[in-house]
Amino acid sequence: MATIRDVARLANVSVSTVSLAFSQPHRVSESTRLRVQEAVERLEYRPNGTARDLRVRKTNTIGVLLHNLSGPFYSELIRGVEEVADRLGLTTIAAGCSGYEGQGSVRLLHEARVDGAIVLDPSIKSGDLLRYAQESLPIVVLDRPLSRDFQSDYISAVAADHELGGFLAGNHLLDQGFRRFAVIAGPVDSEDSRLRHVGFFRALRAADIDTVTIPVIHSDFTELGGMRAMGTLLEQGWSLDAVFVANDEMAIGALQVLEGHHVMVPHDIAVMGFDDIRLARYVTPSLSTIHQPMYELGQAAMKKLEGALNGTSTGGLEILPVTLVPRSSTLASLASEEDCAHGS
Amino acid sequence: MATIRDVARLANVSVSTVSLAFSQPHRVSESTRLRVQEAVERLEYRPNGTARDLRVRKTNTIGVLLHNLSGPFYSELIRGVEEVADRLGLTTIAAGCSGYEGQGSVRLLHEARVDGAIVLDPSIKSGDLLRYAQESLPIVVLDRPLSRDFQSDYISAVAADHELGGFLAGNHLLDQGFRRFAVIAGPVDSEDSRLRHVGFFRALRAADIDTVTIPVIHSDFTELGGMRAMGTLLEQGWSLDAVFVANDEMAIGALQVLEGHHVMVPHDIAVMGFDDIRLARYVTPSLSTIHQPMYELGQAAMKKLEGALNGTSTGGLEILPVTLVPRSSTLASLASEEDCAHGS
C-alpha cells in the first residue's frame, strides 16, 4: 500500500503539502495540486483510516450494538439510524454481541473504535456501559430499562411507550366486547413486558374488570415459547374471550396452537400481539398488534447521539408513542360470524 | 482517557514494560505485573484500538457489506459469518452501503479499516472491489456474479447453486403433474435470476416441454413487483397450471393478486418461489420454494476469507447446493380437491 510519503516523493513535494492538497485544495497552487493528483492515481494511493483516526482522535463512525445481527426485527430501526448518520457524514456499523467479553462488539466500545454507540443489547451490563460512556464516547440505549443508578451525562435513552401499548391493546379488546382475558407475558426480568402488562391491566381496571383473576403465563418471547404458553392455558381449561400476548413472535406461536386445537380465532378466542413484525400481516388470521415505530426509534436514537457528539446534548429519556394496528385476530365482527366461511 | 504512558508513570515502569505485562505476562516479574495491574484499574485504562491497529497493521475486524442492513434475508447469513469469525477471534461488523461513494461502508474498504470483507452488495462496482482487494485485504463476494475479467488472487466467491434450484423447481412442478407454465423472473441484469431461469427450463426441456412458448415477465424482486407481474399474466389471459417465481417476495405478491382474483392456489394455479424466506411458511397457502442455505453460505464465506487471511488461500468459487421445500402452494393433491373446503 502506498503511503502519503510515497505520494509526496513522487510529486516532489512535502508530506504536509500532500495532506493540504486533500483537505484544503485552494491552499496549494494549481500546479502542485495536479502533480499530487497524478501521483495519487499512479500509486493508487488511499489514505489509511487508522492513522487518521489516531491523529484526529475521531473515527467518524458510530456503532449499533445488537444482541445478534440476526434479528429481522431491528432492520427498520437500523435504517432509521443510518439515514440520520449518513446525513451527518458518519458511517454506521452494526455488530452483534454473541461472543464473550472482549470478543466481538464490546471491543468497539472498549477500544474506542467508534465515536459513539447505540446499544440495543440487554445482555451488555449496565455497569460496563457506565464505564465506557464518556464525553468522547456517548451512548444511547434503546428500548432497554435504565435503572435509577444508571445516570450519566453521556448516556441517554430512547424507548417506545410500552405502557401505552398495553393500554391501547386493552382498550381495543374491550371495545370489541371481550371480557374474559388471559395474558402471555415475556420473561419476568423483561422491563418491556412488564410495562406492556401494566398498561393492559390499567385499561381493564378502568373498565372495572377484576385483574386479579386473570391468568398470566410468563414465557420467553419466542414462537415456541408462545406455543407452550398457549398450550398450558388451554390445558388449564380457562374460559377465555381474548389473550393478550406480549410480543408477536409468541402470538404467532399461540395462533398455531389454537389452530391445532381447532379453536377458531377470533371466534372462540381473540389474540392480540405486540411489535407489529412483518409476519403479523401475513399469518392467518392476520394478527392485531401494537406497532412500534422502529424506524423513528432509530432516527431518534441517532439524533440524540448527534446531540451528545457535538455537545448540545439533551440527555435523558425520550419516549415515542406506539399505535394500535387492528387486524382480523381480534375483530368482533368476525368473532360473531358463523363457524363455516362461505366463499372466500 | 488514560494512556499507556499514564499507566507506566503510575506504576513506575517504562511504557514498554506495561505493554509486555499485557501481551506476555510471564516475561515480567510478579511484582511489576501487580503494580501495572493496579495502575490500570486505578486509571480505568483501556488500550486505544486505533493506535494498536496502526502499529500492528491489522484490525482483527472483518466487514460484511450489505446493500442495506435492513434485509431480514441476510440475518441467518451473518449468523454464519459471526460464528466462524468468533472462533477466530475476529470481530464482525456489518455495514450498509446505502450512501454514495466515500460515505458509508465503502470507507471500510477504502481506508483499510478491516482486515478482510465479505461483500453481498451488488451495487458495489466490481472494478472497485478489484482495486481494493489485495494481500492485506482479501475479499469474498457472496452470491453475486463475478465475471471473467473479475479475477484476482485476493477475491474469491461463494454462491448458492441457483441453476440447480431452478432445475429442482421445474422437476417438482412436473412431478406434480403441471404442464403449462409461466415464469416471473427478476431484473434482466440479475445473474441469479437468470441461472434460476436456466435451471428451470433445463428441467422442462428434459421432459420434452417446449419452453419457447412459455411467457416470461421480468420484475424487480419486490412484493409489489410480483403483484404487477402476476396481474399482467392474468390480464393477458394465459391458461396456466403453474408459475415459477424467481424469489419468494415476488411469489408472495403474486399469491395476493391471485387471491384477489379468486384464483385458487394451487387448485387453479400453483405457485413456486425461491429463497425460503421466513414468511414463506406462514402465508396462505404456504409457499413451496427452494431453500438457500444462508447460514452455511455465511460460514463458507468466512472460512474462505480465513484462508485468504492466513495465506492458505483456496481462492476460486465455491457453490453450495440448494434444496426443494415443497409446501401447499404446489401440492397436486390439494389442486385436485373440490372448490369448497370442508371444516379446517
Next chain:
DNA sequence: ATAATCAATAGAAACGATTCGACATCATTT
C-alpha cells in the same frame, strides 16, 4: 576468575496520517 547466559527492564524507532509554526518569495503599501 572470567566469559557466557539469562531475566527484567528501559529507550527509541516505527506505524501513517494531520497540523502548527516557520520560512522563503513576491506583491503591495507607506
Next chain:
DNA sequence: AAATGATGTCGAATCGTTTCTATTGATTAT
C-alpha cells in the same frame, strides 16, 4: 526603500501503541 502582507511550501511534533535493540545485574559454565 523599508515595512507589511499574502501565498505556497516545508519540517517537525504528535496521536498511543508495539516491538526491536540495548543495558543492567545476577547466575551459571568453563
